[in-house]
Structures are given as C-alpha cells and as structure tokens.
Amino acid sequence: MNAYLATPLVAAGFFLVLVAAVLTRGHRGTAYRVFACCLLSAAAWSFLIFKMRTSPDLETALFWEKGVLIAIDATVVFFFHFTLIYTNERKKRLIALAYIFLTAIIVLSFSNLLLHGMQLKSYGYAPIPSNFFLFPCLFGIYFFSIFSLRYLIKASKNSFAYKEQQRFLCIIIGLVISLIGGIFDLLPVLGLPLYPGSIIGNLIFCSLTTIAILKYHMFDVRVAIRKSTTFFLVSALIAIPYAGILVGLSALLEDIPLWIYLLLLIVIAAAVQPLWRKTQDWVERRFFRDRYEYIKRLQEFSEEATGISEIERLAKPLLETLSRAMETDKAYLFLLSPTGDFVQHWGNDANDLHYPSTPFLSKNSLFIKFIDQHTRELHRRDFDIFPQLQVLPSRERNLLLQETKGELFIPLKASGELIGILILASKISHQLYGKEDMDLLASTLPQIAVKLDNARLFEQNKRRQKQIESINLFTRIISSGTEMTQALKAFVQEIQTLLPFDQFSIAIKEKGLVKGIFTFPGMPDDSEAGNAFSLQKSALEWLIQNKQTLIENDLHKEQRFPADEAHAKKGVRAIIRSPLIAKGVVFGELHFASIEPNVYNERHKDLLEQMAVQISGTVENIYLLQAERETREKLEQEIEMRTGFLRMLTHELNTPLTPILSSGKLLVEHLPPEQEIEARLAKNILAGAQTLSARLSELMDLFKSEMGLLKITPEVLETENLLQRSVKQYSPVFTGKKQDFQTKITPPLPPVLADEKRVEQILLNLLNNANKFTPEKGKITLSARTEKGFLFIEIENNGPGISPEEQRNLFLPYHHSDRFSGMGLGLVICKQLVELQGGKIWYRGQPGKGNVFSFSLPLAKQP
Amino acid sequence: MEEELTFSKDEVFQKGTPSEKWQKYCGFLELSLEEFMHIQESLLLEELEMVAGSPLGKKILGGNKPLSMEDFRRTCPLTTYEDYCPELAEKREDILAIKPLYWPCTSGKGGTSKWIPFTRRADDIAYRNTVGAFILSAASQKEDILVFPKSRVMLNMPPKPYFTGWLAANFAKRIEYRAIPPLEEAEKMTFVQRIGAGFNMALRTGVDFVASPASVLVKIGETLASPDNKTPFSIHMLYPPTLFRLTRAKMRCKRGKREILPCDLWSFKGVVSWGTDATVYKKKLEHLWNREPFELYASTETGYIAMQAWNKKGMSFLADSVFLEFIPEEEWLKNRENKNYQPSSVLLNEVKPTQVYEIVITSFHGMPFLRYRLGDLVQIIALEDDDTETKTPQMVFKARADEIIDIATFARLDEKTMWEAIDKTEIEYEDWTARKEYEGDDSTIHLYIELKSPFDNNHLAKALHARLKELHRGYEDLDNMLGIQPIRVTILSEGTFLRYLQERQCAGADLAQLKPTHINALDHVIDALLRLSANKQ
Known part of the structure; x- marks a missing residue:
C-alpha cells in the first residue's frame, strides 16, 4: 500500500x-x-x-x-x-x-x-x-x-x-x-x-x-492567511540556507560530521523566534500598510498613558490613535459622571471636539443598561435587532446613530463597572469591523479603560473637593450674619464661579402662597415685587411633591408652570430649581435662571442639591428669625400705640376727677353738722368720685396687665403688720353690716417677697368682696399660714356661695354677680397681681356653703 | 388618492442570521420583567413628551403635563373612544402630535366606525410583530426560523380600510413574500371572494402560512371534508402542481380510509389566528389542518398587544406596543355597577395569576390614546412560562367586557364558555346568538340558534344546561343552590343567518356588522333574526 x-x-x-x-x-x-x-x-x-x-x-x-x-x-x-x-x-x-x-x-x-x-x-x-x-x-x-x-x-x-x-x-x-x-x-x-x-x-x-x-x-481568514504567509516565509528562510549549507558541505566533504548537523540545528533553534517576529512584522506591515504604525501605537498607549491624570490629555491622543488604527474618521468617548449619567464626551472630529456640557445619556437609559449587561461590543445593526435597543427613545437613537454616526459601540469597564463608552463611526473604506479589529480593541482597551477611570476619579475628586470648599464657604457666609440679605448677596458672589446664572432668588411657602424673600440682582422672581402668589400649580408645588431638583432647559420650547410665561417674557430661557428642605418638609426653593438655554446639566443639579441641603437649615432659621423680628416690631408698635392711648385716657379722665375728689373731701370736712342735707350730698359726691376713681384705677390696671405693663416692685415684706393694718382698715366696714369679722393669724409669720401696695390692694379687694357677698350678721374670717415656701392667706365667709357655672368665670374680666354693681374687674386684677408676684389665687365653695378665697405669696428667702 | 408610502427593505429579514432574526422579531420573549417595565416607562415618558402638548392631548389631560408615570396614572382619567370624538371621527390631523401614516378603521358601537390615526413608528412595530407572529407560528423551538423571503402567505383578513388591509399592503413593501391571492387582485375583491380565490390559487402554488379567522378555516375545512362536497372538474386541475397536490391528497385519504381533509392538500407551516374562536376551534383546526393555530391579541387602536410563543400556550405581552394597565375584576365590577366609580389599576408587575382584568392601554409612538379602555377582559394564567423561559406574565383572552351574561351574580358567562357548551352538545349548527332576557323578575339566557338538522328546542336547552354546568362552576351553583335553569332556546329556521347577512350587505353595513354578535346582540338584531326566521317558515 x-x-x-x-x-x-x-x-x-x-x-x-x-x-x-x-x-x-x-x-x-x-x-x-x-x-x-x-x-x-x-x-x-x-x-x-x-x-x-x-x-x-x-x-x-x-x-x-x-x-x-x-x-x-x-x-x-x-x-x-x-x-x-x-x-x-x-x-x-x-x-x-x-x-x-x-x-x-x-x-x-x-x-x-x-x-x-x-x-x-x-x-x-x-x-x-x-x-x-x-x-x-x-x-x-x-x-x-x-x-x-x-x-x-x-x-x-x-x-x-x-x-x-x-x-x-x-x-x-x-x-x-x-x-x-x-x-x-x-x-x-x-x-x-x-x-x-x-x-x-x-x-x-x-x-x-x-x-x-x-x-x-x-x-478570521485574513489572520489565517497572514499567519500562513509568515509560516511559509520563515520555513523558506530556514530551509533554503540549511539545504544550501548541507549541499555545499556534501560537495566539499565526503562525510558530514554529526557535530555540524547539531550546530546547524542549534543555530536554527536560536534563530526561529527572532526570525518569526521579524517576518511577522514585515508581513503585517505589508498587509496593514499605514495602519500598522497606529496599531502599534495603540498597543503601546496603555504604557505611555501611565502617570497622566488629566482626562483630556488621555482622551485626545487616544481617540486620534484609535481612529487611525481602526481606519475611521470619527471616534467619541463618553465617560461616567459623578451623578451616574454619561455626560462628558470628546470627539476627535475637528468640528466637534468639545460638545456643550449637556447630559448625554442617563444612567437609567435602556441603552446604558443593555450595553452594561452585554458581554461584547454592539454594532449599528444591533439597534435593529435587540428588543431593548429597538425601543430607544428617538432622542437617544438620533444621538447614537445620527449625530455620532456610530458603527461600533464598545463598553469600557474597570473592575467590572461600566465607566465609559467608545463609539466608532464606520471605516473610511466602508468595510466591516472584523475579528482582528475586535481582537485589537479587546487587547488594548481594558487597560486604557483603567487609566481613563483613574483619571476620571482623580478629576471627580478634585471637583468634589472644590465643591465642598465652596459649599462650606457658603454655609459660613450664610450663618455668619443674621441679616439675610447681606449674607445672601455674599453667597451669590461666590456661587457665580460654579453655576452660570443671571438671576437668583429664594422663595418660601407661606400659608398656601409662594413668597419671594430674596432676589438677585433685584429683578423680581416668580412673585412680582414681593407679592405672593398661589402655590397651586406652581413650581414650588412640584418641588414639594417630588422633592428633587428640576431643570427647565428652554422656556421657548416648553413652559411647565403658569409663571414660566412671565419669565420667558423677561428673557429667561433656562431655569434650575432646588427644594429647600427642613425636617423632611419642603419649605422653599432655590431658583437660578439664565438667559441662555440648555446651560444646566446634571452636574449643576448635583451641586445645587448639595448646596440646598447645607443651607436649608440656615436659611430657614434666618427666615424665621426675621419673621419673628418683624412680628415683635409690630407688636411693640401696637403696644406703644395702646400705651399712648391709655396714658391719654387716664389723663383726660383724671383731670376732671381730681378737683371733684379734692373738692368733695374739703366739702365733707368743712360742712357744719347742722347742714345735714348738704353734708350728705357732699358725702355722696365724694363717694361717687372715689368709686369712679377706683373703677378708673381698676380699668387702668386691667389694660396694663393685658399689655404686659402691669408692674410690681417685690420687696421683703412683714406680712403680719400688713394683715393687721388691713384688718384695722376694713373692720369698720364689717361692723357697719354687723358682720362677725375674725382673724386667725398665728405669729410669727415669716416675711414674703411681694409688693406691699399690691398685696394691700388684693386684701382690700377680697375683704370688700367678702363684705359684699356676706349677708348681715354673717361671719368672715381672715387666716394666714405658711407651707412649703409659701404664705397662704384665706378669706372665708358664710355667704350664699357661687354656682359652678359662675365659678368658671370668676377670674375672667367683666363677669360679675348680678346682685351687685361693678365692672367685674377686681378678681381679674387680683389674679394678675398675685401671679406677677409668683403666687396663685383660687376659690373654694359651693352654693349655700359659703366661700373661701385663697391666695399664696412666696416667702422671702432667708439669707 | 393615497400617497405612495415608501419603506426600506428589511435587511435583517433578508440577510440576517437565524439568531439575529430571532432576536429582532421574537426577542420580546426573553425580556426580564424588570426590562419590560423599564421599556414601558421609558416609552410612556417619551409618549407624554410627544402628545401632552398637542391639542388632543391637552383635551384629555386637562392641560396638565404629567412628568412621571405615577403622575400620569394619578391625573389622567380613563378614556373611551367617545372622549376622542369628534376629532378622531372626523379624521382631524391638526390636533394630533404626529401626522399619521394612515387611518385604519374598526367597528364601533351601534354600527359606527372608529377611525384610528396610525403613525409610522407604530406601523414599523406592527410590521415587526407580524413577522414575529409568523415565525412563532411555525417554530418548534427557539431560533427555529422557517419564514423566508418569498414564503407563500394566504391573508384571509379584511382589506383596507381595516387595519389588516393596511398591514398586508405595507408588509409587502418591506419584505418579499408571495401573497395568495396577490394583493393587487385581492383589493378589488370582497372578503368572501378573496377567500375563495386564495384557496383556489393555493391549490396551484401551495401555501406556507395563513392568517385567518379560525371560523373561516373551520368552515373551509368542513366544506372540503364534507362527503357532499363534489368539486366539479376544471381544466386548472391538470396543471402539474395542482394535479400532484390532488393526487397526493387522494392517496393519503385512501390510505387513511377517510374523506379528504385540507391537511392532505396543503402542509401549512403556520396558522395565525385571533379572537375567541381560535381557542374554541383549536382542536377542530388541528384535525382539519394538522396545525395548532397560533394565537395573538391585537386591535386597531393598539396594533399587537400580546402573542403566544412557539409552544402555543399563554400569550406574552409586547413591551413596546402600548403601556399596559390592568383593572382588577372586582374594580371592574364596581365600575360596571356604578359608572361614576373610578376603578383603580395595576401594572404588569403587579398582576396575579388566575385573576381576570380589564385591560387599559396608553399608546406609544405618537398615537393618541391615553388610559384607553379597550373593553376587553383578559386572564393572567401564569407569571412565567418555564417551557420557553419567558419571565413575563402569560395571558389568555377572556371576553369582551360588554359580552358577558350575568345571571344572579353566580354565573358570568362569556362568549367562549357559551360556544364551548354549544359545541359540546355536538349538534350541528350554522350560527347562534345569546342574550340575557327577563321572564317577569327572573333572568334567563336566551339562545337563538340555527341548526343544520331538526332538533327539539327543549332537549337542546337541557343538553346545553348540562354542558354549561360542566364548564362553569358558577352556573352549576345556580342549579344546585338556587334551582335555577335559566336556558331558553329558540331554533331559527334554516338560512336565517344567511338572510340576515344578505340583508345587512344590501343595507351597506360594515364588515363587522354583517353578523350578529354572539353575546348580547341588540334588540333590533334579535327582532330581525326572528322576522327572517318567521318569513322563511
């Protein structure tokens, strides 16, 4: 065979x-x-x-x-x-x-x-x-x-x-x-x-x-052809000289010694590797031609990029090299931003090297989610194949396929996390990207991705640091002065370096209205000249419901709120608003407006939200403080006005009363006893004037107490003497009504801290009431005791008693028994006076079982 | 005159690998529930962006512009077609967000037509789903693509201006397929003529796929298989492919010692069908055509909403057709009792298996419908399908919301149940309609049916009653617990339904109004049937 x-x-x-x-x-x-x-x-x-x-x-x-x-x-x-x-x-x-x-x-x-x-x-x-x-x-x-x-x-x-x-x-x-x-x-x-x-x-x-x-x-057939060519060339380069040497030696020598064979084999073994490399290089140069240099450069890029921390210094040469190596004229790089969105991008196209810094793709975009999960790169036709990409919103689709003319979309991952996307347009020769291209990218991009991620993080940290410094500065400025306007003006000066705006204002929610409390540079915000407007359907209402920052990119294209029309008329195009939140509740908004459209992006949103968090509490405090001061000022004005009125009233009433009193007294003193009628009339006039004077006095006291102007002068007071004096002063009154007036005072009574005149006033008022409300031949007892740091004085009588309904109104003004005249101010004033001196006053009694009025005064502290 | 609509050829269909084709047309089966919901929300927000500013959008939304899905569901009311009138009825384009590509119509209440503005993008999606339906109808496993350029497709569907007519025409502009009969000829024929011409042509050319109402296929199949069917000789039968087909069929039926069946003549790769009758006639279709029908759920207002996978069990929803909300049955019932009651709804990721829901849709792709009540009840049968590894809920079509007969709240009978019960009695019938009537205070289910052979109506009522008890537990309880037997039967004379059809045709009625609805036909329809039945007698 x-x-x-x-x-x-x-x-x-x-x-x-x-x-x-x-x-x-x-x-x-x-x-x-x-x-x-x-x-x-x-x-x-x-x-x-x-x-x-x-x-x-x-x-x-x-x-x-x-x-x-x-x-x-x-x-x-x-x-x-x-x-x-x-x-x-x-x-x-x-x-x-x-x-x-x-x-x-x-x-x-x-x-x-x-x-x-x-x-x-x-x-x-x-x-x-x-x-x-x-x-x-x-x-x-x-x-x-x-x-x-x-x-x-x-x-x-x-x-x-x-x-x-x-x-x-x-x-x-x-x-x-x-x-x-x-x-x-x-x-x-x-x-x-x-x-x-x-x-x-x-x-x-x-x-x-x-x-x-x-x-x-x-x-890849092309790879196979290249490798085969290299193999055959290397084989030929080794075999031809080897055969030639053997033929030459065999012509010269009868017997070629073994060591020559071995030597040749050693030489061949040593030469194979460098020869293979050189030959492969030569073959690849012939195959790739111009592209070869860029491929090599791309492969070495990762090492060259070590030590470069600025993204721009990395991105620009990367895209240029990549474009040449992949034989395309457009390449774009999109990187992850601090907010999680892919916002920064560079292109190597001379016309669009630096895009405006508007958000590119949200982190929630279907495209981002898909490419993150997909294990390989995406091609343009995949947008027509995968269901997740078929349904991309038109804006994204246009951006990815029309504006960038993307043909290849490569996820850049570092430590398993998607940090960027590389988009390559189609090849200049309109050929498809092959396996070799993919292998080249696969071998070079992972390391480049790590470098880019490091640079991105470095820049992010730098930016963050600057933001934190700025925010701390803002907080210090805001917190430094209680005068909000000054503090906010200083704040505005500082923030202009970080956020573009032409107007800034702060508005607060106040009782269903939106009220502007600060504007810069003095142009009105949503509210006109400080007037408040309805919260309903306003931007602040939206912020309250959603608790997140809102960007309106162009008021000429879309107006979400009724007030936007007025803004647009004043030239405003873009607005960014952030809620001010205290204790979990939105109470106001920070509002920045620009006459340029599309100036605000996710980065500004992030900054503003952080700022709002920092200064919300301070702004609220300052606002409340200011509100409190305004209220206090109003109150003081009110008090001043009423006090003035009171003084005027007192003067007007006292002026005619004084001569009546003095004349009455003189008349009573100087009229001879035989002029009984005249004497009685004179006594009546005097009594009337005295009563009027007393009522006037009570009224004045009541007004003063309501205004908080009733004053006492507490001093260490010997109570015993005071009680005795009062008893002596009032005993004849009781005798007049044949009332049995007794005292139960066990000396020595310790001194109290009280106003003597006022205590006397209280006693006389209570004794007067006791006299009035006890029938003839009734019994009245005045007692005093000390207990737990207080002196308790009680005036008891066996009068008819007071019903529970009347008891409720006892210490309220203008309530008096129908049986007797008066304005019903006595007990009210007694209560005010007692409480001003640190004591309490109360009533005990039932109908048919007498009355007990008691009050307490604090004992004077012993040295 | 219609504008010439331009479409680019579908390259994936022409040149794509089986894997790519599967991804594009059937990839919806592989979406996770999370992806599904993300797509829904993303497209909803895009839709709101588009339509909220249009005059019609402002009318429906009351001038609001919802900025989130929750906001939208909270602020937008539920709508019906009447809320879009008279603008849509007048086919006004100035009030729409996007100029429509065409205006298909569908039947509305009381014999009216509903005109629907269909946008370009929605048409693209409908086209894609049509290809997907054909692929899945023929597939026996994943990535089994048996649809090719120049596949032979018989479309027994209503022509323009119905949606199916537009779909077929635009389909042809995107991919090469052989329509049977050719579309240019079919558009000049009536529906009935078209069906006949299609099957005649199919004898010559063969057929790979058919899209047809199941009842039509059953009718054709039974006619062909009928022993009385004596097709006269025609010269066309000598055409070699026809002769081959007839000869082969004859040999098969002789071998099987039976009458010729349609499956002897044609080997369909796939049968695409829809509606209640697809489920009811499933076994018959398998017997006649040797093919289980592939079911889908669609409407003119929405395009495709759901379709089966290759295993032909439950239907999976399509994420990018419409935004889906589901009104639970109890909420639907409350609203049915009290029209002022606003029912709440749930999303697809909140539905529960075995529950019945009324479906509410919001259009995508610039179509105008917002929280639109289609008037359909669906049942969720499972939350996943393990066979196909589909991770989204599976549904079956239950009934039209207004096609339910409710007896004493025990039994709510839908068209499918009635139909199955009638079929199980094994009587031969032409057609039927049933509605709720009253005998004094008692409610009854009155069946009006035309039989093919004489039968006693009381016996039929008893038989039907027994079948309904087997099929419907609530109905069984009616008898067992309340002793109620509500079935009444009126047998209509022979040819009643045909005369009704002819009468309606003469009156120029819409295609969908030619036959009475099976459930709760209106009074004048019943009166007409009785009159026509009496006239014959």
Whole structure:
C-alpha cells in the first residue's frame, strides 16, 4: 500500500467523519442534510477511486471509473443545491436542472458514451474520455461549480455580518482549491504528465466548508492567511540556507560530521523566534500598510498613558490613535459622571471636539443598561435587532446613530463597572469591523479603560473637593450674619464661579402662597415685587411633591408652570430649581435662571442639591428669625400705640376727677353738722368720685396687665403688720353690716417677697368682696399660714356661695354677680397681681356653703 | 388618492442570521420583567413628551403635563373612544402630535366606525410583530426560523380600510413574500371572494402560512371534508402542481380510509389566528389542518398587544406596543355597577395569576390614546412560562367586557364558555346568538340558534344546561343552590343567518356588522333574526 493507494481510502474515511459531524451538529436544517449528501458523494468518490486504482485490469478499472464519474457529478450537484439553500437563493428551476443533469450523467455513465475505456499511465490508471465527456459532463461539472462560486461571492458581498462574510470566504477558498485540484485531475487525462490532485483539493475543500458551516466562532481568514504567509516565509528562510549549507558541505566533504548537523540545528533553534517576529512584522506591515504604525501605537498607549491624570490629555491622543488604527474618521468617548449619567464626551472630529456640557445619556437609559449587561461590543445593526435597543427613545437613537454616526459601540469597564463608552463611526473604506479589529480593541482597551477611570476619579475628586470648599464657604457666609440679605448677596458672589446664572432668588411657602424673600440682582422672581402668589400649580408645588431638583432647559420650547410665561417674557430661557428642605418638609426653593438655554446639566443639579441641603437649615432659621423680628416690631408698635392711648385716657379722665375728689373731701370736712342735707350730698359726691376713681384705677390696671405693663416692685415684706393694718382698715366696714369679722393669724409669720401696695390692694379687694357677698350678721374670717415656701392667706365667709357655672368665670374680666354693681374687674386684677408676684389665687365653695378665697405669696428667702 | 408610502427593505429579514432574526422579531420573549417595565416607562415618558402638548392631548389631560408615570396614572382619567370624538371621527390631523401614516378603521358601537390615526413608528412595530407572529407560528423551538423571503402567505383578513388591509399592503413593501391571492387582485375583491380565490390559487402554488379567522378555516375545512362536497372538474386541475397536490391528497385519504381533509392538500407551516374562536376551534383546526393555530391579541387602536410563543400556550405581552394597565375584576365590577366609580389599576408587575382584568392601554409612538379602555377582559394564567423561559406574565383572552351574561351574580358567562357548551352538545349548527332576557323578575339566557338538522328546542336547552354546568362552576351553583335553569332556546329556521347577512350587505353595513354578535346582540338584531326566521317558515 503506497500513498497513491492509501490517500483515497484515508480521504473516504475522513469524509465519513465529516458526515457524522454535520449530521450530529446541524442535522435539522435542510442545508446541512444536503451538504451531508455532498460529503457522502465525496466519500463514495474517494472510495471508488481507491477501487479503481487497485483494479487488477483495465476493464475492472473502467467499471469503477464510471462510478467515480457519477460520484463526482453527485458531489457537484449536491454542493450546488447546498449553496443555493445556504445563500437563500430560491432558484428551484436551477436545482431541478442540476438533478436532471445528474440523472442524465447516471444514465450515460452506464453506456460507453462518456468513457471509451481506461489506459495505464506512469502513476496508474487513467480514463480515456469521449467527446461526451467534455460536454455535457465536464461542462456541467464546471457550470454548477462556477455558479456555486458566483452565489457564494454574491452572498459574501451582501452579508452585513462579519462572521458570515468569513464563512463564505472560507467556503469560496475551499471551492477554488477544489477546482484547481480538479484541473490537476483533468490535465493528466488530457495527456499532460501531472499527478492527479483532486483528492487533496477535495479534502481541503470539504474540511473548510464543514468548518465554515459548523464552527460558531469562525477564525478570521485574513489572520489565517497572514499567519500562513509568515509560516511559509520563515520555513523558506530556514530551509533554503540549511539545504544550501548541507549541499555545499556534501560537495566539499565526503562525510558530514554529526557535530555540524547539531550546530546547524542549534543555530536554527536560536534563530526561529527572532526570525518569526521579524517576518511577522514585515508581513503585517505589508498587509496593514499605514495602519500598522497606529496599531502599534495603540498597543503601546496603555504604557505611555501611565502617570497622566488629566482626562483630556488621555482622551485626545487616544481617540486620534484609535481612529487611525481602526481606519475611521470619527471616534467619541463618553465617560461616567459623578451623578451616574454619561455626560462628558470628546470627539476627535475637528468640528466637534468639545460638545456643550449637556447630559448625554442617563444612567437609567435602556441603552446604558443593555450595553452594561452585554458581554461584547454592539454594532449599528444591533439597534435593529435587540428588543431593548429597538425601543430607544428617538432622542437617544438620533444621538447614537445620527449625530455620532456610530458603527461600533464598545463598553469600557474597570473592575467590572461600566465607566465609559467608545463609539466608532464606520471605516473610511466602508468595510466591516472584523475579528482582528475586535481582537485589537479587546487587547488594548481594558487597560486604557483603567487609566481613563483613574483619571476620571482623580478629576471627580478634585471637583468634589472644590465643591465642598465652596459649599462650606457658603454655609459660613450664610450663618455668619443674621441679616439675610447681606449674607445672601455674599453667597451669590461666590456661587457665580460654579453655576452660570443671571438671576437668583429664594422663595418660601407661606400659608398656601409662594413668597419671594430674596432676589438677585433685584429683578423680581416668580412673585412680582414681593407679592405672593398661589402655590397651586406652581413650581414650588412640584418641588414639594417630588422633592428633587428640576431643570427647565428652554422656556421657548416648553413652559411647565403658569409663571414660566412671565419669565420667558423677561428673557429667561433656562431655569434650575432646588427644594429647600427642613425636617423632611419642603419649605422653599432655590431658583437660578439664565438667559441662555440648555446651560444646566446634571452636574449643576448635583451641586445645587448639595448646596440646598447645607443651607436649608440656615436659611430657614434666618427666615424665621426675621419673621419673628418683624412680628415683635409690630407688636411693640401696637403696644406703644395702646400705651399712648391709655396714658391719654387716664389723663383726660383724671383731670376732671381730681378737683371733684379734692373738692368733695374739703366739702365733707368743712360742712357744719347742722347742714345735714348738704353734708350728705357732699358725702355722696365724694363717694361717687372715689368709686369712679377706683373703677378708673381698676380699668387702668386691667389694660396694663393685658399689655404686659402691669408692674410690681417685690420687696421683703412683714406680712403680719400688713394683715393687721388691713384688718384695722376694713373692720369698720364689717361692723357697719354687723358682720362677725375674725382673724386667725398665728405669729410669727415669716416675711414674703411681694409688693406691699399690691398685696394691700388684693386684701382690700377680697375683704370688700367678702363684705359684699356676706349677708348681715354673717361671719368672715381672715387666716394666714405658711407651707412649703409659701404664705397662704384665706378669706372665708358664710355667704350664699357661687354656682359652678359662675365659678368658671370668676377670674375672667367683666363677669360679675348680678346682685351687685361693678365692672367685674377686681378678681381679674387680683389674679394678675398675685401671679406677677409668683403666687396663685383660687376659690373654694359651693352654693349655700359659703366661700373661701385663697391666695399664696412666696416667702422671702432667708439669707 | 393615497400617497405612495415608501419603506426600506428589511435587511435583517433578508440577510440576517437565524439568531439575529430571532432576536429582532421574537426577542420580546426573553425580556426580564424588570426590562419590560423599564421599556414601558421609558416609552410612556417619551409618549407624554410627544402628545401632552398637542391639542388632543391637552383635551384629555386637562392641560396638565404629567412628568412621571405615577403622575400620569394619578391625573389622567380613563378614556373611551367617545372622549376622542369628534376629532378622531372626523379624521382631524391638526390636533394630533404626529401626522399619521394612515387611518385604519374598526367597528364601533351601534354600527359606527372608529377611525384610528396610525403613525409610522407604530406601523414599523406592527410590521415587526407580524413577522414575529409568523415565525412563532411555525417554530418548534427557539431560533427555529422557517419564514423566508418569498414564503407563500394566504391573508384571509379584511382589506383596507381595516387595519389588516393596511398591514398586508405595507408588509409587502418591506419584505418579499408571495401573497395568495396577490394583493393587487385581492383589493378589488370582497372578503368572501378573496377567500375563495386564495384557496383556489393555493391549490396551484401551495401555501406556507395563513392568517385567518379560525371560523373561516373551520368552515373551509368542513366544506372540503364534507362527503357532499363534489368539486366539479376544471381544466386548472391538470396543471402539474395542482394535479400532484390532488393526487397526493387522494392517496393519503385512501390510505387513511377517510374523506379528504385540507391537511392532505396543503402542509401549512403556520396558522395565525385571533379572537375567541381560535381557542374554541383549536382542536377542530388541528384535525382539519394538522396545525395548532397560533394565537395573538391585537386591535386597531393598539396594533399587537400580546402573542403566544412557539409552544402555543399563554400569550406574552409586547413591551413596546402600548403601556399596559390592568383593572382588577372586582374594580371592574364596581365600575360596571356604578359608572361614576373610578376603578383603580395595576401594572404588569403587579398582576396575579388566575385573576381576570380589564385591560387599559396608553399608546406609544405618537398615537393618541391615553388610559384607553379597550373593553376587553383578559386572564393572567401564569407569571412565567418555564417551557420557553419567558419571565413575563402569560395571558389568555377572556371576553369582551360588554359580552358577558350575568345571571344572579353566580354565573358570568362569556362568549367562549357559551360556544364551548354549544359545541359540546355536538349538534350541528350554522350560527347562534345569546342574550340575557327577563321572564317577569327572573333572568334567563336566551339562545337563538340555527341548526343544520331538526332538533327539539327543549332537549337542546337541557343538553346545553348540562354542558354549561360542566364548564362553569358558577352556573352549576345556580342549579344546585338556587334551582335555577335559566336556558331558553329558540331554533331559527334554516338560512336565517344567511338572510340576515344578505340583508345587512344590501343595507351597506360594515364588515363587522354583517353578523350578529354572539353575546348580547341588540334588540333590533334579535327582532330581525326572528322576522327572517318567521318569513322563511
């Protein structure tokens, strides 16, 4: 058994293995089944060749050769059918034609029309073809093969998936090799002295096709070609000198010593690696040409970038290098911002190097969520495939596909977290990004992503630090002065460095209204000239409900609140508002407005929210303080006004009363007893004037007590003496009504801290009441005792008592018993006076069981 | 005159790998519930952005512009088509957010038509879902794509201006498929003519897919399989493919020792159907056409709302068609009793299995409907489907909300239940309609039915009563606990429904008004049926 005989047998076995692989892996599809038939035909073809080559005579060889012919045609027809299915070409008529051709060949093969016989060549048997062999047989074979090639090339060109293109390319290469091998089989038949090579060609073709249709991760054909070229070149560079040296040495020496062989082997072993590298470089330069430099630079970028902490210094050269390496003219970089959104981006397009700093994609965007979870890069066509991307809002879709003209979207991850997105536009040559491109990106971007993330974090920290410093400064400014306007003016000066605005105001919620309390630079905010307006449907109401910062990007495009119309008329385009929150409740808003549209972004939102948190408490305190001061001022004015009135009233009433009193007294004193009537009249006048004076006095006291102006002068007071004096003063009154007035005072009574005149006033008032409300011959008792640091004085009488309803109003002004005249002010004033001196006053009694009025005074502290 | 609508060819369909095709058209089955809800919210906010500023949007929202999903659900009232009138009825485009691509119509109450402005983007989504429906109807597992360019599709669906007509026409502009019969010819035919022409043509060309109301397929199938069916010889039968098909069918039925069945003539890859009859006729269709019907849930106002997976069990909702809310049955009942009661709703991630809900939709893609009550009841049968690894709730169509017969609050019978009960009696009938009537104070279910062969109506009533007891527990309780047997039957004379159809056609009625509704037909419809039945007699 030599190679000539073994090869077709081995090939047949190999084809059967391929059949098993195809049927096992892809048995369900029609395409796979048809291809399996093609492989079976190829196996039959190889086996029949073996049988033909091992035939004992020409006749037997002819018999097998006829079978070979049928098997060849069957292979071609089945492959053609497979191609049409695989490339989705629905050419039913062509398929029918192919099978008709096969049927014809089968029929013709059994006659001697195709082959006249067999002949013996140097390598073995060869057929003697007839004219029918060339047409239709040979023609048919090549016709269907060429058409297969045509459809495969068409499908490869029309494919918009790189993997699919590689598959078709693989099959095409295999088919071409098979056709070349077929020519090597045909030429010896036609008389040329060549070795038949179709078996080898067939092996390669079937292997490549099987791999192409079964293998999911298809190798890159271009990479394979490059590596093969490198391999062959290196092999040649080693083999040629090696052979040359051996030939030269064998010419010079009879016997080449072993050590020369060993030396040559050592030299070759040492030279392989550097030679391979150099050769690979040379091959890649030839393949990639201009791109080669940039690919190398990209691969080295990660090392060069070490130590660079500014994002811009990293991003710009990265994008330039990347664009050249990937042969595109547009590349964009989007990085994660502190708020979680992807807001900062750079492009390498000269016209749009620095976009305005508006938010790009929210962290909640479907695109961001999807690309974060997706394990690989996204292509433009994926936006038409994945359901999560099909439904992107128009704005995002336009941004990703129209404005950036993105073709490839690569997630940049550091420590498993998505920190950025790289967007590449299509290649300048309009070719698809292939596996090689993906491998290049996969090998370089992870490290670059780490560098970018470090730079991003570094910048973020810097910005954060500045923000914290600013916020602390603001807080100090706000807290430093109680005069809010001054503090806020200073605050405004500082914040202008961080936030662009033309107007700033603070508004507070006050009883269902929105009230502006500060504006800068003095233009009115939502409220006009300090007037409040309704909270309903206002921006502050929205802030109260949602408790988050609100950005209105352009009032010319959209006005959310009724007040926005007025703002827009005044030239405002963009507004950012943040709630002021104290104890979990929104009480006001910070409001910044700009005459430029779209100036506010997530970064400003973040800053404002932090600021609002810091200063909310302070603003509220200052506001409350200011409110309290205003209230107090109003109150003082009110008190001043009333006091003035009181003084005026007192003066006006006392002025005529004084002469009446003095005249009355003099009259009573100087009238002779015999002028009884005149004397009585004079006494009446005096009594009336005295009563009026007393009422006036009570009224004044009441007014003063209500205004908080009633004053006492507490001093250490000997109570005993005071009580005795009062008793003595009032005893005649009791005697007049034949009332039994007794005292129960157990000396010594300790001194109290009280106002003597006022205590006297209280006693006299209570004794007067006791006298009034106790009937004739009734009993009145005055008692005094000390207990727990207080002196308790009680005035008891056996009067009719007071009903519970009347008891409730006892110490209220203007309530008096109907049985007696008076304004009902006495007990009220007694209560005020007692309480001012630190004591209490109360009543005890029931109807029909007498009355007890008691009051307490604090004892003077003993030194 | 219609503008020429331009569409680009669907490259994924033409050149995509099976995996890519599956992702694009059937990827909705693989969304997680979280992703589903995220898509819903995202598209809702985009929709509000679009329509809140339009005059119609302002009318419905009362001038408010909701800024969040919760805000929207709180402030926007539930609506019906009447709330969009007269603007939509007059096909006014100036009050819409986006100029529509076309105006399909559907039947409204009392024989009126409802005109719906369909936007370009909504049409794109509907197209995609149509392809998905065909793929899933034929698939036996994931990524099993049996729909190809130039597949043969029979569309037994109402033509323009109905939505299905527009869908079919625009479908053809995006992908190559062979419509049977060709669309240009079909548009000149009536619905009935179109069905006939389609099946005749199908004898020559074969058919890969059919989209048809199940009742039509059952009718055709039964006609073909009927022993009385004697198709006259025609020269067209000699056409080789037709001859081959007929011969093969004859051989199959001879082998099976039975009459010819439609599945002997055609091997459908997929049968797409919808409505109550798809479920009712499921077994019949399998027998006649050797194919389980693939069910979907759609409407003109919404496009597709849900469809089955390849295992043809429950239907999965589509995240990007409409925003979905569900009114629980108890809330729906309260609202039914008291029209002023505002029922609350839940979202898809809050539904519970076995519960029945009325579905409320808010359009996406610039369509105008906000919290729109479709008037349909659906039942959630499971929260997931383990077979297909679908992680979103599964539903079945229950009934039209106004097509329920309620007897003593025990039994709420819907069309499906009645239909199944009638079928289980095994009587042969032409058509039927049933409604609630009163005998004094007692409520009854009165069935008006046209039979194919004579039968005693009392026997039929008893048989129906027994079947309903088997099918519906509440109905069983009516008898067991209350001793109520509410079924009454009136047998209509032969040809009554056909005469009704002809009468309606002569009166120029809408396609959907040609037949009486099965449940709660209006008085004048019943009167007409009785009159036509009496006239025959």
